[in-house]
Amino acid sequence: MDRRELRRKWEELHNNPEARKALRPEILSSWERSYQYGVDPYMKTNPNVVTAAELERLKSKNEFLMRAARPVMENLVRFIAGTRCAVSLSDANTTALIILGDDEAAEWAKRGNLIEGSIWLEKLVGTQGGSLGLAQGKPTAVWGYEHFTLMGSVCDGFYAPIWDQGEIIGGFGLTLPAGRGNEDSLGMIVEAARHVESIIALKRAKEFQQEIVDSMPEGLMVVKEDGEIVCMNQECLTTLRLNIGNPLGQNLMNVLEPSVENQRFVNLVTRSRKVSDERMTITRNGDQIQVNITCNTMRQPGYTVINVRESRRVNHMIRNWTGGNAKFTFDDFIGNDPSLNQIINNAKVAASTNSNLLLTGESGTGKDLIAQAIHNHSIRRNKPFVAINCAALPRDLIASELFGYEDGAFTGARKGGNMGKFELADQGTIFLDEIGDMPLSLQATLLRVLEERKVARLGGNKMIPVDVRVIAATNKDIENQVRKNRFRQDLYYRLAVVKLNIPPLKDRGNDIELLANYFVANFCSAMGKPRMKIAADVLKAFMEYDWPGNVRELQNVIEGAVQLNTGKVLTLDQIQHQLLPLSSKESENTAPYSTLEEFEKQMIIDCLKKHKGNRSETAKDLGMSRRTLYRRMKKCGIS
Numbered sequence: 001m002d003r004r005e006l007r008r009k010w011e012e013l014h015n016n017p018e019a020r021k022a023l024r025p026e027i028l029s030s031w032e033r034s035y036q037y038g039v040d041p042y043m044k045t046n047p048n049v050v051t052a053a054e055l056e057r058l059k060s061k062n063e064f065l066m067r068a069a070r071p072v073m074e075n076l077v078r079f080i081a082g083t084r085c086a087v088s089l090s091d092a093n094t095t096a097l098i099i100l101g102d103d104e105a106a107e108w109a110k111r112g113n114l115i116e117g118s119i120w121l122e123k124l125v126g127t128q129g130g131s132l133g134l135a136q137g138k139p140t141a142v143w144g145y146e147h148f149t150l151m152g153s154v155c156d157g158f159y160a161p162i163w164d165q166g167e168i169i170g171g172f173g174l175t176l177p178a179g180r181g182n183e184d185s186l187g188m189i190v191e192a193a194r195h196v197e198s199i200i201a202l203k204r205a206k207e208f209q210q211e212i213v214d215s216m217p218e219g220l221m222v223v224k225e226d227g228e229i230v231c232m233n234q235e236c237l238t239t240l241r242l243n244i245g246n247p248l249g250q251n252l253m254n255v256l257e258p259s260v261e262n263q264r265f266v267n268l269v270t271r272s273r274k275v276s277d278e279r280m281t282i283t284r285n286g287d288q289i290q291v292n293i294t295c296n297t298m299r300q301p302g303y304t305v306i307n308v309r310e311s312r313r314v315n316h317m318i319r320n321w322t323g324g325n326a327k328f329t330f331d332d333f334i335g336n337d338p339s340l341n342q343i344i345n346n347a348k349v350a351a352s353t354n355s356n357l358l359l360t361g362e363s364g365t366g367k368d369l370i371a372q373a374i375h376n377h378s379i380r381r382n383k384p385f386v387a388i389n390c391a392a393l394p395r396d397l398i399a400s401e402l403f404g405y406e407d408g409a410f411t412g413a414r415k416g417g418n419m420g421k422f423e424l425a426d427q428g429t430i431f432l433d434e435i436g437d438m439p440l441s442l443q444a445t446l447l448r449v450l451e452e453r454k455v456a457r458l459g460g461n462k463m464i465p466v467d468v469r470v471i472a473a474t475n476k477d478i479e480n481q482v483r484k485n486r487f488r489q490d491l492y493y494r495l496a497v498v499k500l501n502i503p504p505l506k507d508r509g510n511d512i513e514l515l516a517n518y519f520v521a522n523f524c525s526a527m528g529k530p531r532m533k534i535a536a537d538v539l540k541a542f543m544e545y546d547w548p549g550n551v552r553e554l555q556n557v558i559e560g561a562v563q564l565n566t567g568k569v570l571t572l573d574q575i576q577h578q579l580l581p582l583s584s585k586e587s588e589n590t591a592p593y594s595t596l597e598e599f600e601k602q603m604i605i606d607c608l609k610k611h612k613g614n615r616s617e618t619a620k621d622l623g624m625s626r627r628t629l630y631r632r633m634k635k636c637g638i639s
Contacts, residue, residue, distance in 0.1 A: 003154065006178055010145040010153040014041055026136065027127060027146045034126035034148040041126070043149040046113040048124045050095060055117040062091050065162070065170050066098060068199040072192050073100050073172075080188075083180065084108055087189075088173040094120040094130045097170070105176075112151040114175060125149055129157030130173050137161060137168060139190045144178030156181030160193035164200050172196075219291075219308030222298070225270050227252040230303065239291060239310050241284040259283040265293075269306050272297050279419075281462070290464065326372035326385035326429070333366075333373070334518050335511035339503040343370070350498045351377035356450065358435075358495045359473040361502030364550030367473040368433060370502060375429040380469060383428030386421045391434035399442055403449070405458035422455045422466050429469045435495065436476035436487060443488045450494045470495065477625075505547040505554060512542050512554070519555050520570065523562040532562060534570050541572060545600070546632060548624050601636035604629070608638075 012019050013031075020028060050058070059066065069089045076087055077100045086101040086109040096118045099109060109115070122131035126148025133140035139160040147153045158174040158181060172189040174181075210233075213220055219236030223229055232247045240256070247255055252269070256262040261281045268275065275295035282289040294307040330344055350357055351374045359367040368387065375385045393401055404420030421430055432438075438446070449455050450470065454463040472495045481487035505512060516534055524531050547553055561574045576599055604622070611617040619629040633639075 003178075006144050006153060010147075010150070013145065023146065026132065026140075027142070030122060030127040030132055030135075031148055033122060037123040037126070039124070039126040039148060041149055043125065044151045045111070046118050046120070046125055046151070048119040048121075049113065049115065050117045050119065052117075058091060058095055059097060062097055062170065064200070064203070065089075065091070065164075065196075068203065069162070069170070069172070069196045070098060072195050072199070073098060076188065076192050077101060083176060085174060085176040085185075086114060088114065088130075088175065089170060090120065090130055090173060091170050092134075092168055094134055094171075096120070096173075108177070109175060112155075126152070128152050129159035129175075130171060133159030133161055133171060134168065139186055139193075141181070141183075141186045143181070154178050156185070158186045158189055160186070160189045162193050162196050162200075164197065164204075169200075219306075221306050221308065223252055223269060223304055223306065225272055225302045225304070227266060227270055229255065236308050239289070239308050240282060241287075241289065257283065257285075261288070269293065269295055269304055271295075272302060272304050279464075288465065326375040326381075328369045328372035329376045330373045332369070334515050335508060336514070337503070337508040337511045340508055340511065343500055343502060344373075346498075346500055347374050348377055350374060350500070352379075353498075354469050355497040356470045356495050357472070357498045357500065358478070358492075359471065359500050359502060360478060361473075361475065362504045362548075362550055363475045364547075364552030365502040365504055366551055367475075367502055368431065370500070371429075371431045371433075371471045371473065374471060375431075375469075378429070378469070380428050384425050385429050385431065386425040387431040387433060388421050389433045391437035395439050395442075398438065399445065400458055402442075403445070403455045403457055406460040420455065420457065422449060422468055423464060425468045426466045427468075429471060432470065432472040434474060435472040436474035436478055436481055440486070440488065443491050447488065447491045447494060450491075505550040506545075512547075513539055515551060515554055516542055516558060519558040520562060523559050527563065529562065530568060532565060532568055532570055535572060537572050538570055538575050541575065546628075546635075548622070548628065600632065601638065604633060604636060604638060 013023070020031060023031065066089065073087050073089060077085075080087075081102055084102075084105045086099060086105045088096050088100075089098040090096050096114065096116050099106070099114060099116055101109065119125075120128055120130045122128075122135065125131070127142065128147055128149075129140050129142045132142060140158070142152075142157045142159075144153050144156055147155065147157070154177065155175050156178050159171055161168045161171045163169070172193050174185055174189045176185070213231065213233040214235070216233060216235060219239040220231070220233045221229060221236050222231040229247045229250050229252055236242075237244075237247070242255060244250070244255060253263070253266050256266065261283050265280050265282055268278070268280065273295065274297065275293060277292050277294055280291050280293055282291055289310065292309045296305045297303070298305060330348060333340070333344060335341075347370055357371075357374065359370055361367055371387070372385065375381065388401060390398060400418070400420065402420050402422060404418050404423055449466075452463075453467065454465050456463055478487060478492060478496075482489050482492050505515075516539065520532055520534060523529075542554075549556070557575060558570075561570050565574055604618070607618045607621055608615070611621065615626060615629060619626045622629065624632075
């Protein structure tokens with residue numbers, strides 16, 4: 001059909017409603033809507049074009065679609081070169097975003113104003129391929145005379161929508177002179193649209209996978225055996241202190257700065273072998289980063305998956321798993337005694353520094369609680385608090401507990417080694433309880449750690465930096481230990497930068513009654529019993545008693561009394577039984593005592609007889625120092 005015949009056919013359809021009934025139903029419906037919209041049939045060019053600013057906004061909004069579609073459009077244009085075809089990409093509102101074609105096609109398209117930013121909605125330009133295809137949601141062909149406007153009647157137009165996640169996000173258009181289009185023309189842009197949909201789906205899948213990978217709380221990367229980075233998440237970039245944009249395709253050795261440590265790291269992760277939680281050092285801008293890495297090989301040969309975790313975070317997780325938390329604060333202390341208040345005030349001041357502390361005092365005075373409160377009052381409060389009792393461990397295990405050990409360091413060593421308490425406490429506080437019982441041979445090692453702020457695991461030669469605040473505690477006369485060469489003087493001065501002596505319970509006056517009532521209320525609540533009172537003679541006996549076990553002894557005595565008591569008042573006979581129960585073999589006098597002082601006196605006499613007057617053995621058996629034994633003998637009138 002030549003242009004003259006085409007024009008005659010188009011005009012007949014407009015002039016003769018009966019002739020329009022021969023149109024395809026979807027075309028006829030669109031013509032009727034176009035009449036209702038008031039579209040000018042003799043429109044020769046599309047006047048509906050967005051502003052330059054609006055076009056830039058639409059391109060930015062549809063950048064994802066345009067990046068996926070442009071390479072496909074360029075390939076299509078090369079395939080149909082010389083056919084005067086114009087290939088267009090429009091958004092979901094039929095606004096043209098990209099127009100491609102050879103020079104002749106571009107010139108021909110401009111006659112109808114088919115340019116970037118032109119809008120091809122049915123209500124604006126009547127029936128044409130883009131608006132009809134968008135309305136139907138399927139590929140559409142509109143032949144020359146089927147177009148509602150005169151400018152469209154000289155073209156064959158084809159449109160294929162581009163779908164993403166159940167919605168039309170745009171579409172491909174193919175426009176060529178009337179009579180040159182065919183079913184293959186529609187097939188080409190349909191395949192092009194499907195290709196773009198596949199690209200978009202793949203990109204979305206990759207972005208989704210990357211989002212999952214980036215959400216992981218530990219670093220992840222995949223490398224080839226030649227060091228090329230295939231995958232790396234954001235946490236890995238953060239852990240390795242890398243600020244390189246997109247690392248994919250780069251070589252790991254080029255990403256990391258040249259150093260012996262970094263070369264060792266690259267060699268390890270590119271060997272395509274399994275590695276379990278091995279500690280490595282990475283250097284970055286002169287700083288050393290301690291990391292734990294785990295490597296696993298993939299089914300596809302030559303690829304390794306590496307998990308990278310900063311050692312400090314590993315230590316933090318282990319501390320949480322093992323419950324190494326400081327729960328006690330200064331607000332938890334019960335008492336109004338000036339001696340205790342002075343210690344708490346001094347401890348608060350000490351908490352604001354990073355100086356090492358030495359806490360002294362009798363057993364049961366709460367040195368461990370003071371240590372927790374100092375940690376929770378310091379800038380390290382959100383970091384680890386790790387406690388170790390130096391007297392509770394066998395001497396040959398203290399070093400491995402404090403400093404850790406490497407794989408194979410000794411018989412029975414855990415495979416892969418183990419980190420010590422100093423490593424676990426990095427950035428936080430380590431509490432060394434009963435420091436006076438630490439062997440002399442280990443004191444030199446501890447001194448070196450305090451001076452150098454580095455530890456070396458047993459069986460290893462690598463120095464591991466640690467930032468730890470040390471709080472030590474002892475119930476021994478540490479100065480006397482130093483004088484007798486049982487404790488290193490230089491270590492003592494290192495530990496006792498700040499020294500706090502916790503007062504015993506017997507020297508805290510009315511705090512005994514406050515604590516007793518507090519413990520009664522707590523235990524009654526915990527055991528589901530009604531609130532009990534403490535008899536007046538019990539309180540009097542408490543005030544007269546020396547409390548060799550201090551607050552811990554008072555707490556245990558009341559817990560036992562509350563548990564066994566069936567009444568509403570704690571009586572003296574119950575308390576006497578809870579304090580120091582003696583079997584008939586241990587005491588020649590099993591008669592009840594009217595006061596705790598009489599009970600204590602008889603206990604000391606019995607113990608002296610047991611050890612044939614040996615006061616050192618007697619004091620040891622009673623769990624007190626000789627000085628305390630002499631004081632109590634004098635108080636009880638024992639010569």
